[in-house]
C-alpha cells in the first residue's frame with residue numbers, strides 16, 4: 001500500500017514533463033554542434049561519449065533523463081524559472097529577484113555550470129555533467145513554458161493534441177514532433193540542418209547576429225548595461241570565479257524574457273476544447289518553435305565558443 005502523499009508527489013513529478021521533448025533538445029544541440037569553433041568542438045568531442053555520438057545533439061536529453069532519478073531530484077528546479085507574471089492579462093515579465101529568489105533556477109544554473117565546465121579541480125564526470133547541463137538548459141530557457149509559473153508552466157491546463165488529451169506543457173512536445181514529422185523528414189538531425197541553413201543563408205540570416213546581443217529589450221534604456229554581450233559577460237564570469245558567488249547573468253535573463261513574451265501572444269491564445277495540434281494554434285506556433293530552437297542552438301554554440309575559443313566566432 002503506497003501512502004497517498006507519495007502517490008501525489010509521484011503524480012506531480014511525472015506531470016512536469018519536458019516541453020521541448022527529446023526531439024527539441026536534440027535539435028538545439030545539433031544546431032550548436034554545426035557552429036562550434038575549433039577548441040569548443042574538440043572539447044565537446046572529447047567530453048561527450050561516443051554513445052552520444054560525441055555530439056551536443058544526443059547529449060542534450062541527459063538532464064531530462066536523470067532529473068527523476070534517486071539522488072538527482074535537486075536538479076529539477078534548475079530546468080525553469082517560475083515567472084510570477086500574468087500572461088492571460090497580457091502582462092509578461094521575468095524578474096530575477098521575484099522569480100529566482102531562492103537562487104535555484106535556470107538563470108543561476110547556467111552561470112553555475114558555465115564556471116564548472118572549465119574548472120580543472122572538478123572530476124571529468126563533473127565536467128561532462130556541466131557541459132550536458134549547459135547543453136540542456138540553453139534549450140529550456142528558450143521554451144516559453146519553462147519561463148512561466150502560470151498553472152505550473154501549463155502542466156495543469158488540460159489540452160488536446162491530435163486527438164490525445166494531455167496538458168498544455170505536453171502539447172508543446174507534441175507540436176515539435178509534428179513539425180519535425182510534417183516538415184523535416186521525422187528527424188531532429190535533419191530539422192537542425194534545415195535550421196542551420198536558415199541561419200547561414202535563409203530567413204534567419206539577417207537576425208542571427210542580434211541573437212548574440214544580450215541588451216535587455218524590456219528594461220528602461222537607463223538601466224541597460226552598455227554593450228552587454230555574451231562575450232564580455234562570460235569572460236567576466238570566468239575571470240571572477242574565484243572571488244564571486246554565483247549570480248545570474250544578463251544574457252540568460254534576456255533570453256528568458258524573450259521566450260516569456262510569447263506567453264502573452266501565442267502560448268495561451270486558444271479556445272477551450274480546440275485540438276491545438278490540428279488548428280491554427282499549431283500553424284501559429286511552428287514559426288515560434290523554429291525561431292526559438294534555432295536561436296538557442298546558435299546561442300549555445302556562441303556560449304561554448306567564448307568559453308573555449310575566446311570569442312563567439314560567429315557571423
Ligand SMILES: *[C@@H]1O[C@H](CO)[C@@H](O)[C@H](O)[C@H]1NC(C)=O
Pocket residue numbers: 074078103104105108109110112113
Ligand atoms: C550548482 O552545481 C552544483 C553541482 O552540480 C549543484 O549541487 C547546485 O545545485 C547547482 N546550483 C545551481 C543554482 O545551479
Ligand SMILES: *[C@@H]1O[C@H](CO)[C@@H](O)[C@H](O)[C@H]1NC(C)=O
Pocket residue numbers: 265266269270280281284
Ligand atoms: C491568436 O489566435 C488567433 C486565431 O488563430 C489569430 O488570429 C491571432 O493572430 C493570434 N494572436 C497572436 C498574437 O498570435
